[in-house]
Amino acid sequence: MKDQQMTKKKIHDLEQQETLACVDAMDENGVFHLFRKAAELFSSCMNDYLYVYDITNDTYYITERATERFDLPGSIFHHVVEGHRQFVYLDDLTMLQKDLDDLISGRKNKHNLRYRWMSIDREPVWINCQGRTFRMKDQNVFLMIGCINEIGEKTKADNVSGLLGEVSFEEQLHQFRGLPRCFIMRFGIDDFKNINESLGVNYGDHVIYDVANCITECLQPGQYVYRMPADEFVVFDLLSESRKEVKQLYDLIHCHIDDHIAEHEYEALYTVSCGVISYEDIDSLDYEQITKLSQFALTRAKERGKNQLNFFNGAEYETFVANRRMTRNLQRAVSKEYRGFELYFQPIVKTGTGEVFAAEALLRYRNEEGELIPPSRFIEQLEESGLIVPVGRWIIHAALQACVACQQYRPDFKVSINFSFVQILKSPIYDDLIGAIEKYHLRPESVIVELTESGYLESNKAVVDLWRKLKEYGVQVALDDFGTGYSNLMNISQMQPDILKIDREFTVKALRDDYAYRLLVQIIEMVHSLDIKEVVEGIEQEEELERIAVLGPDYIQGYFYSAPCSIPEFMDKFVCDQSAV
Numbered sequence: 265m266k267d268q269q270m271t272k273k274k275i276h277d278l279e280q281q282e283t284l285a286c287v288d289a290m291d292e293n294g295v296f297h298l299f300r301k302a303a304e305l306f307s308s309c310m311n312d313y314l315y316v317y318d319i320t321n322d323t324y325y326i327t328e329r330a331t332e333r334f335d336l337p338g339s340i341f342h343h344v345v346e347g348h349r350q351f352v353y354l355d356d357l358t359m360l361q362k363d364l365d366d367l368i369s370g371r372k373n374k375h376n377l378r379y380r381w382m383s384i385d386r387e388p389v390w391i392n393c394q395g396r397t398f399r400m401k402d403q404n405v406f407l408m409i410g411c412i413n414e415i416g417e418k419t420k421a422d423n424v425s426g427l428l429g430e431v432s433f434e435e436q437l438h439q440f441r442g443l444p445r446c447f448i449m450r451f452g453i454d455d456f457k458n459i460n461e462s463l464g465v466n467y468g469d470h471v472i473y474d475v476a477n478c479i480t481e482c483l484q485p486g487q488y489v490y491r492m493p494a495d496e497f498v499v500f501d502l503l504s505e506s507r508k509e510v511k512q513l514y515d516l517i518h519c520h521i522d523d524h525i526a527e528h529e530y531e532a533l534y535t536v537s538c539g540v541i542s543y544e545d546i547d548s549l550d551y552e553q554i555t556k557l558s559q560f561a562l563t564r565a566k567e568r569g570k571n572q573l574n575f576f577n578g579a580e581y582e583t584f585v586a587n588r589r590m591t592r593n594l595q596r597a598v599s600k601e602y603r604g605f606e607l608y609f610q611p612i613v614k615t616g617t618g619e620v621f622a623a624e625a626l627l628r629y630r631n632e633e634g635e636l637i638p639p640s641r642f643i644e645q646l647e648e649s650g651l652i653v654p655v656g657r658w659i660i661h662a663a664l665q666a667c668v669a670c671q672q673y674r675p676d677f678k679v680s681i682n683f684s685f686v687q688i689l690k691s692p693i694y695d696d697l698i699g700a701i702e703k704y705h706l707r708p709e710s711v712i713v714e715l716t717e718s719g720y721l722e723s724n725k726a727v728v729d730l731w732r733k734l735k736e737y738g739v740q741v742a743l744d745d746f747g748t749g750y751s752n753l754m755n756i757s758q759m760q761p762d763i764l765k766i767d768r769e770f771t772v773k774a775l776r777d778d779y780a781y782r783l784l785v786q787i788i789e790m791v792h793s794l795d796i797k798e799v800v801e802g803i804e805q806e807e808e809l810e811r812i813a814v815l816g817p818d819y820i821q822g823y824f825y826s827a828p829c830s831i832p833e834f835m836d837k838f839v840c841d842q843s844a845v
């Protein structure tokens with residue numbers, strides 16, 4: 265006991281001095297075990313991990329709790345430098361080893377490093393490891409003691425908002441396990457990034473503080489607010505009994521924030537959106553699930569225009585999850601050399617003669633169950649994930665190779681490829697296309713590029729540049745989807761496409777409705793007067809063909825001739841068989 269007290273005093277002295285102190289009258293194991301015991305005792309009162317490294321005997325001790333969090337060889341292990349390889353994130357190993365070398369060789373006596381350890385699930389976790397070395401006088405004892413704390417840890421309380429933090433929310437959820445009714449409201453400050461960027465982070469902190477206060481002032485016993493990461497707050501509402509009451513609470517908070525802004529003549533006007541999940545949406549008060557679903561509800565509130573409340577909707581969430589699954593499958597297909605993607609061809613024929621003029625290349629995806637999926641169910645995911653860039657390149661090569669094969673039978677055959685706006689913005693699509701045309705020794709006029717008619721076409725510089733360069737090179741440019749959503753006749757005269765593609769939606773309308781039919785007559789006339797060709801899409805029946813053909817469009821595309829089919833089938837039916845349409 266006396267020995268231990270002496271040692272403690274010496275250690276205290278050691279802490280006071282910058283120079284290395286000496287501890288005597290203690291055998292080396294005694295010192296190591298004394299520190300170890302002390303660390304064990306402290307450990308029960310703290311979240312951090314304490315360690316003792318006996319450099320002389322190459323032995324390391326860390327408080328037991330660390331073994332539940334990190335992939336350590338044990339609470340005590342030997343061959344310390346080597347042993348770190350198991351649980352230190354590979355990229356950080358060299359940096360750590362250099363620091364340990366300096367400490368072991370005595371070049372320095374203090375250690376303070378931020379790096380990553382691997383968790384038991386083999387996820388990297390940021391830690392801050394601090395420590396110091398010291399030697400014992402007259403003894404061959406060289407130790408390092410220190411403390412490790414997780415720097416990425418969620419906070420229990422937040423000083424900016426003055427509220428409890430995420431960890432406290434999680435703890436409270438556990439306390440209320442099995443509760444029959446509750447609502448979880450996740451608030452987010454709209455466009456908070458703009459506030460920080462335009463007025464500075466201090467101003468942003470001020471806004472967080474005020475929003476926290478406004479929310480708190482609207483709550484009653486049974487309603488608890490927490491600060492979440494970034495600009496979010498959660499209200500755990502055990503009081504409201506219906507959606508109506510939750511909506512009333514949101515309205516109250518919303519008005520209170522508005523009044524507060526008006527009263528203080530704020531420089532920044534801000535609003536809050538809120539996503540709500542109720543006890544009916546969740547199987548249990550599982551934290552991960554609550555975070556996921558409430559975040560989804562909040563994101564939807566923001567997507568719908570911000571400054572509003574949105575209740576979680578299970579069907580929407582299922583669609584979202586299915587889309588995510590689709591994106592993952594598409595990613596896998598791309599990484600496996602485009603396995604699952606297929607290019608279909610649909611004939612575009614000359615009106616009157618019925619001769620095949622070109623084929624439109626249309627993408628298909630066959631999922632792992634062998635089901636053929638149409639583009640309406642995956643093009644958007646390809647665009648959103650950026651996968652349309654590599655897939656678009658794959659399409660160009662597959663389409664041009666098939667065009668070469670078709671031209672052996674029909675030298676004037678053309679292939680028509682759809683380009684998405686995302687490809688134009690995110691990839692050197694002009695170089696990709698021209699490179700492929702040259703690679704396959706095709707004439708530029710053998711290729712048609714289809715761009716969708718939409719509001720931004722004529723005003724976007726990247727699109728306008730591409731359009732001009734393609735035309736200069738001799739590739740034909742087609743304006744696709746004309747007659748759907750945004751259709752602007754001015755575009756046609758301004759952009760001068762080689763071909764205008766009238767969408768099926770408009771064709772169907774023209775076949776049903778006299779006014780639309782007369783409009784189609786006018787469009788075809790006007791387009792011809794501008795020396796532009798047109799394709800009428802979506803002709804399915806013979807009578808439809810007759811009614812449209814009399815208007816004199818240049819080309820027809822539709823199920824009447826053929827639905828899109830595989831390239832071998834297309835070649836069989838429309839290319840190799842010269843008697844075909």
Ligand code: C2E
Pocket residue numbers: 610625626627638639640643659682683684714744745768801802803804821822823824827828
């Ligand atoms: P789009 O470019 O307007 O292609 C024409 C669509 O109309 C095709 O649908 C075609 O199968 C369909 N269609 C043609 N004739 C008829 C008909 O008589 N009746 C009916 N009911 N439908 C007809 P698909 O293949 O499902 O493609 C849909 C859209 O997906 C395309 O519209 C295009 O915007 C996009 N897409 C398809 N392939 C690609 C691609 O390779 N790249 C890009 N960026 N988009 C593509």
Ligand code: MG
Pocket residue numbers: 624682714744
């Ligand atoms: Mg098209």
Ligand code: MG
Pocket residue numbers: 744745765766767801
């Ligand atoms: Mg089209």
